[in-house]
Amino acid sequence: MTQLLFINAAVLDTVAGTITPGMSVLVDGKLIKAMEKGAIDAPGATVIDLEGRTLMPGLIDCHAHLAVGGMATTALKYPSYIIAQASHWLREMINRGFTTVRDAGGADAGLRQAVEEGLFVGPRMFVSGRMISQTGGHADKRWRAAPTTSEPLVWEQERIADGVPECLKAVRDELRRGADQIKIMASGGVASQGDGIAHLQFSPEELTAMVEETARQGTYVFAHVYTDKGIRRAAEAGIRTVEHGNFLGEETARIMAERGTYLVPTLITYRMDGHYGKSVGFSEASLAKNAEVLEMGTRSLEIAAAAGVKIAYGTDLCFSPKKHQPEEFLVRAEVQKPADIIRSATVIGAEVVRMVDKLGVIKPGAFADLLVIDGNPLEDLKLFQNDGQHMAAIIKEGQFIKNTLAH
Template sequence: MSEPQITLLRNAQILDTVAGEILADRTVLVRDGRIAEIDYANGPAPAAARVIDLRGLTLMPGLADAHVHLTAATPDFAALTRWSPTYVAARAGEILEGMLMRGFTTVRDAGGADFGLADAVAEGYLTGPRILFCGHALSQTGGHGDMRSRGEHSFEGCFCCAGLGVVCDGVAEVRRACRHEIRKGATQIKIMASGGVSSPTDRITSTQFSIEEIKAAVEEAEGASIYVMAHAYTARAINRALDCGVRSIEHGNLLDETSIAKFLEHDAFLVPTLATYHALAEEGVKVGLPADMHAKIFDVLDAGSRALELAHRSGVKLVYGSDLLGAMHRRQLTEFALRGEIQQPIDVIRAATTNAAELFRLEGEIGVVAPGARADLLAVDGNPLDDLGVLQDPERRLKLIMKDGTIYKQALD
């Protein structure tokens, strides 16, 4: 890693994520961590500038993953709650660096990461992407964030423990839980609005939290100028959440046409996470997922692709998410391949760039190569508009990684 400075990137073939085209033979000037100019004069470089020739490479914005679990070094969330928070942070360091080396410069954590992890990256103590965090995800008793087995009666989870979520019941407790995470700087609130795979006592088909509880979370988030993201699988759970003002639905595998109408009505976002189901189906038990939870995967595995196809065809705003756990984080880029079976390359790329920026309310900051944007830049060998495989082989084809003007990888010939 080198410190930010003035950098001149010559002979760049820029991938314009808005227009969906390549802009040939551009020169990009980076100053103070941002893109200062494009088409900078091809004369002498500014004094003290580092000059990098990108001839033959495609320059594109850094990628965004809108559904990660940075602290999930194991898929066994019950075990995670018993780990030391300092040990969890140490394990998260490896996960973070891996994501950055795959080209992800911004990630949105969906439960587990907190301000400490985000600050450690921002201040350079850990190497990784920029972190948007929710702290603990909110769950009702017996919900997707309650990791107690049927025989466990006490709940020792608190607002400072390691683990995915915190249990809260009733409007007052939901408001209090939201306010705790907002106090700690959360950039979004996460709620569990339906059952899930990796929780021991709920059904995937269940709805979770009352309408009043969901509305309370949305009201608290909006009062702090942030928003709510909701884990939800079924059309019933999705529709309830969207009607309450939730901005972002995670997974959505069992949506239907009524859900599509709700997404369009509320201008909401869908974050499919196909990669995790394929990964869990193939290797979940081997890497620590309890067998009874593994069986739930097949209730949603194939449905995820059908939901993506329906949402894409209907014009729902789609954002890239992976939701991988433990050793399966290495499969983060397989989401490109899975979506590429249904969508055109530019649509998948936008899910990880411009659409993500809109969801995060960071338009113009990330997801584009444009003056004023953060200098989160990748140089890749090949044209991703022709072949998404270019983005799935970072060791060979990802030649330059820059975040906020700092270079983390430079492997140019």
């Protein structure tokens, strides 16, 4: 089994938010075997001198979309095109340093398998299958004049479920099809035409039924939701992670912290959709809703952090170019410290995807998902920008995805 020995590394401790120079890290196959201050005795290992560069864990995006992009619906795209497009985005994401992504709806187990088997180069994937929506909910993509029943799309990003029996069946079926977790729509959204941001979706009984079913199968539900009331309903129903959460209030944040509910803000998408919206086909109604959500800005981050809510990193770039994925770091820097944002994209992300001590850290037994950075990201978050320009090497499970180091 191949061993790599990194020496003269400045190791970024994502938990403590500190950097320790003069470290050695031994990679054995897919895993980190040892980490020591100074030398490690590893005869036969390939030695790579980092010359003081920063060595840190790969990044985790907990709200990405690999099978969704642009305003054109999947009804207008061949499945083969969607897969080809996804392979392109996967390669781009890992070359930005994102070695793990949780797909927030649209990608299925086949795409995950293609990455695992090396058919596509990309991040480790946690897929959600089809997003579950009520009739008239955020993922009901039918226009208002559409018939109640219509021919299924060739590539379905979502499915409709009404009432407890249908919700249970939808959850069970998506898990049968290989989903790692379940994504539901618990409120209205920006891009949908038939609902407002404040529209509360699914009854408490439906929410609870879906949460309990995933728990029985050893997984969890995460929910698209914006308003304070909707967030509270989600947390009280046992939903594990709240996506977006822009209108979060202080009391609801306290409830989230008590229940261990995670927040996954996706602030970059509203800024970019505000910029690109007209050019990608947003309706006037969607542009107005986007402006409403954008106006809340970073306030939800401050409220959540003050209450002790754990905040993960997410981007949700469905319609605007996915190249803006790392710019979420810069948006959050308006109110958060770099160490806290990096922690969101590593340690807390690992908790969300249930890979504690396996992802998001550099320690023995963790996967060797590593970034070699030319500079100190605790001092300059711009080092994550420009498509990995400042990353001298990107490693996933002990294999180089990118390597500009001389050795």
